[in-house]
Amino acid sequence: MPVLEIQDLTHVFPDGAVAIAEINLKVNAGEFLVIAGPNGSGKTVLALHLNGLLRPTRGKVLLDGEPIDKNIIAARKKVGLVFQDPDNQIVGQTVAEDVAFGPENLNFPPAQVGMIVKESLAAVDLSQFATRSPHALSGGEKRKLAIAGILAMKPKIIVFDEPFTGLDYPGVVQVLKEILRLHKTGHTILLITHELEKVLAHADRLVIMHKGRLVADGKPESVIYRAESYGVRMPLKDGEKVSALTWLK
């Protein structure tokens, strides 16, 4: 059984804009899926449905076979969402306090919250910044803090919305390494990006969205050749293999 299943998902905004239409997708446990598409193709709207932040106009989202609206809190614990702009995601006055936000929402006892914060910060290698203000962090570190905040919820599936936007080269490498480590430790990864050259080598599967529809789905090496016609830059030069598409050495 797939961990995540999207059936006929359609979302129409009150102003009549059809942001996504008839999306069907099955994601297996442990998969590393890249979702690509030009601006406005509905990637973020799709992500917001995966833990019930947006409710579908039609269709449904199943987690482990269960519709997510049966237990929305459970869905939010299972699916961690790392947003595009970490500044909008970080709510703590200090790094540690930000990571504590999630577990405190779940009303865990203070000692347990402290434990989780320690673990999560250690996991992304930010322990030494625990008492710092998040605004003092670099772009890459801010993203890692956002990831730590999500890890504190102990999700099985982690969705990254354009995680490389606005990062310099070391920042991208930092975040990419973190994502790969999470994949290795058993998390299912959905990564939204149009910068395929940075990450596609590590993906099991590539999905392309275009004008709210899912237009291609399959192995990266077969789907990649259709990317350009849907407004995603084709990152391969003649004779290059998909395995060259990474910013890690």
Added chain:
Amino acid sequence: MTLFHYIHKDTVLHRMDGRLKLASLLLFSLAAGFASDLPDYLAPLSVLICSVLLAKLPFTVLLKEMRFFGVIILIVIVVNAFTFPGDPILKSPFASISRQGVIAGLRFAGRLSIVLLVSTVITGTTPLTRFRDAIEWYLRPVPFVPEARVATMINLTFLLIPVLLDSFKEIRNAQNSRCGQLRKNPVKRMKYLVFPLLGQTLRRADEIVNAMEARCYSEVRTKATFKCKKTDWFLLAISFAVFLFVLL
């Protein structure tokens, strides 16, 4: 700028329980309000100067940054001295300085100094989070006030201020690089600044709400824990003594 900013040190004042600190702040502010004769001003001021030293705050730097308030105090004293009716000290056909005026000015100066110093000590030794937790604790028994929501709002406000200031600067710079400063009509200029900022703020607020929901935001949440030590009570007792001294 160090004035009114938290300065991390390890002293009794830094470790003091936020709730008792908040109470001390209240006591000193009341003392400033009730003070009437010279010793009433000197007692709180000397205790506060001792606390600045005890908290190892950079005294000279802080004094320098208080210059601005010094100027205000001076202006108030001068204005009071010349405008307050009463027994003249210095007579001249154009203006005269009255004794009552000088005293009123000095009183104001004393009050402002107390408030200024107590704010300096408290903000210098207390991280914002501790403040927020203390306020939340005081609100717990108050009916119909959702203390968790108030705490979250305080938090978000302080979080958003630097972000908004940054956005504001960026928007203004972007407009000035298109010579926006040449526009004479201040209403139009404000319009071009305020609307983009407002739009951005609303979108940002929307995203923050989403991000908080994604992490299961709930008002039934883990409560802050407090550690109240004997020294904290002792410090509060000193504040109370100062208050009583001024009141009586």
